Amino acid sequence: MGSGSPAIAANGVLKPPPLSLYIHIPWCARKCPYCDFNSHTRHGPIQELAYVDALLQDLRGEQKLVAGRPLQTIFIGGGTPSLFSAQSIEGLLSGVAEVMALDEALEITLEANPGALESERLPGYREAGINRLSLGIQSLNPDSLQALGRIHGPDEAVMAVERAKQAGFERINLDLMFGLPAQTLEMAQGDLQAAIGLGPSHLSYYQLTLEPNTPFYQSPPDLPDEERLWQIQQQGHEMLLRAGFQQYEISAFSHPQEQCRHNLNYWRFGDYIGIGAGAHGKLSTQDGVIRRRWKRRHPNDYLAAAKGGVPFLQGERVLQAEDLVIEFMMNALRLCDGVEAELFSATTGLDLEYMGEPLNGAIKKGLLYPVDGRLCPTPLGLRFLNDLIAMFEVNRTT
Structure with missing residues (x-):
């Protein structure tokens, strides 16, 4: 196969797809045994202001590649972005607005853990401009949460949803896993029904998988067999449909018009800038080439690049036709x-x-x-x- 290039308009100029921005905040309070994301356990205070400055410096370098194209969505993921204060998130978003053109209907998502401290920050996040919240509850069963190594309990998850609604969040996503250690069909159904009862507008319902380089992969827990997993998945999907959710992606369900626009842009092969430690991006440039770019992975290396004035970019690859x-x-x-x-x-x-x-x-x-x-x-x-x-x-x- 030969090389390929993005679509070119009649005037010979690349007609690029919609553009999003992914911002990676790599720290978490404690790394879960199933997690293979680029996340690092926090040891002492996080250098929030220095990291925000580095993110904006990184963005200014990427902005040159997108020629004034407006952002349709912003997604702040991690790690645990809700470890950052509302003031830091507000400063970050204000800086993004100074660098990038923004769509009038901009969707801005923040991932958050349902801990007590994070819940207290929710009103500040809403005031900072976050208009979609994704809460990683994973389960509402105390035994399952303990088996997953989570540091919150069911009551904290319920409280986080209630406080999010009180803070004015209308678009709330809940991340919920199934196929958990020692989980029965009845346990999974109870978990899902409890999550539905919290009234989210979007629910990500996905199977726990054992990823390489994680403690769960090295010492696998007792997980449901294939037959039980299929029952859990099928009956879970039926429960969600009866509750008024629509499945639009293999593990994503939403009320009408409440799909995650940021993820839809990924799945529709749109463009996205990636900033932050280990962040990946995909950009279609006017020379008719699609590139994947990724940044320095460790947060210390990323911060050092900002201080030393060296590139944040770790590498890039031009996609060929077969890619x-x-x-x-x-x-x-x-x-x-x-x-x-x-x-x-x-x-x-x-x-x-x-x-x-x-x-x-x-x-x-x-x-x-x-x-x-x-x-x-x-x-x-x-x-x-x-x-x-x-x-x-x-x-x-x-």
Whole structure:
């Protein structure tokens, strides 16, 4: 396969996709045994002001690559971003507004843990401009929370949701896991029903997986078998649908019009700037090339780069045509309704015929709908998503 490039408008200038900003705050109070994110346990006070200054310095360098394009969404993730004070978050967002053009309907999400200290900060986060809150409750069962190494209890999770609503947050996401250590079907149903009862507008319901380089991977806990996992997942999905939620992504459910716009931009192969320790970005530039870029991973190295005036960038890679095929499909096929087929060409610059053989093979196996105008997984395709995605990786170069 040869190299590919993003779609070029009739005047020869790249027509880029929507643009988002991901901000990574890498510290947490204690690293959970299942977590493989770039997060680091806090030891002593965090250098909040220095880190915010570094983030904005990093952003100014990235801004040169996006030519005044407005941000559609901002997502502050981690780690535990709610370890930062409301004043620091406000300073960060004010700095972003000075550097970047912002869409009028800008969505700004903050990830937060439901601890007592974080809950007290929620009104300040809302005043700072956060308009979507994602709370990592993971479970409302005390035994499950303890098994997961979480430092909050069920009462703190309930209190966090109540305080978020009191602070004026209308868009609240809850992260909830299933397939937890020693979890029965009844336990999972009770967990999910309790989460639904808190009245979130969005619920991320996903299976605990054992990731390499985590304590759980080295010493696996007693997890439900495949049959029980399937029962938990299927009955959980039915509970969510009965409660008025719509499944729009393999592990994401929302009330109508309450989807996470930031994640939708990922899944629709949009562009995003990544700033912060270990943050990744994907940018389509006017030279007709799509690049992935990533920053220095350790927070100490990232802060040292800011002080020393050296690049935050750790590396970048230009995506070739075979990369574009698999990366587009591994995102788009997570969406239950798929995407418009024309989006493939619009974001990669490649004709749909470019992946004709695996595309036809997936349709013949019943993993993709044979519908003109859309790339859409069937229920079977969603169930065996990894197998479906792998079909588009066969010709990828290493």
